[in-house]
Amino acid sequence: MNKPRKAFARPLADLVGGTLQSVFARQGFAAVDIISHWEDIVGPELADRTEPLRLVWPRRDDPDSGGTLTVRVEGAYAIELQHLAPVVIERVNRYFGWRCVARIAIRQGPVTRRARPSALPPEPPAEAVAAVERNLGAFEDQGLKAALARLGAMVRSRVTRA
Numbered sequence: 001m002n003k004p005r006k007a008f009a010r011p012l013a014d015l016v017g018g019t020l021q022s023v024f025a026r027q028g029f030a031a032v033d034i035i036s037h038w039e040d041i042v043g044p045e046l047a048d049r050t051e052p053l054r055l056v057w058p059r060r061d062d063p064d065s066g067g068t069l070t071v072r073v074e075g076a077y078a079i080e081l082q083h084l085a086p087v088v089i090e091r092v093n094r095y096f097g098w099r100c101v102a103r104i105a106i107r108q109g110p111v112t113r114r115a116r117p118s119a120l121p122p123e124p125p126a127e128a129v130a131a132v133e134r135n136l137g138a139f140e141d142q143g144l145k146a147a148l149a150r151l152g153a154m155v156r157s158r159v160t161r162a
Contacts, residue, residue: 033095033096034052034055034069034092034095034096035052037095038050038051038052039114040095041091041092041095042088042091042092046081046084046088047114048111048114049073049074049077049080049081049111050071050072050073050074050077050081050111051071051072051111051112052069052070052071052072053070053071053072053107054069054070055067055068055069055070055100055101056068056070058102065102066089066093066099066100066101066102066103067100067101067102068101068102068103068104068105069088069089069092069101069103069104069105070104070105070106070107071088071104071105071106071107072107072108072109072110072111073106073107073108073109073111074108074109074110074111075108078106078108081104081106082106085103085104085106088104089101089102089103089104121154121158123150124150124153124154124156124157125153128153128156128157129146129149129150129152129153130149131153132148132149132152132153132156133145133146133149135152136148136149136152
């Protein structure tokens with residue numbers, strides 16, 4: 001008699017990682033890191049106006065030379081990237097720990113906008129927190145009571161604004 005297999009929850013990254021790896025490999029990216037960590041590699045200002053398109057490796061007869069990273073750039077910002085190309089090459093190579101990029105090819109075009117995390121909501125006024133705290137019952141943990149009062153004041157301020 002066959003025993004039923006137990007199914008365990010797996011992180012989504014484990015399931016999608018192999019698929020993304022093959023898709024990016026077709027574009028010349030040996031590692032998905034250059035795409036997913038582009039902002040960490042080049043900085044937020046440069047990442048807002050650029051995106052890596054592909055990485056072309058050199059021919060096999062010259063293994064010591066690095067590849068060519070093709071980067072899409074918005075309009076006139078291409079001149080800025082052209083001046084910063086040595087810095088970007090150095091940052092990419094430092095990130096990966098070896099000389100994987102030797103030059104950058106610039107292509108002008110629209111850049112995909114990345115979603116930015118929303119800003120934290122403003123802190124509620126101390127009077128609003130105190131008013132909510134007075135309505136709460138007795139708590140053993142005063143830190144928990146203060147956190148709940150702050151949360152209640154934030155919720156109450158959103159309800160009155162809406």
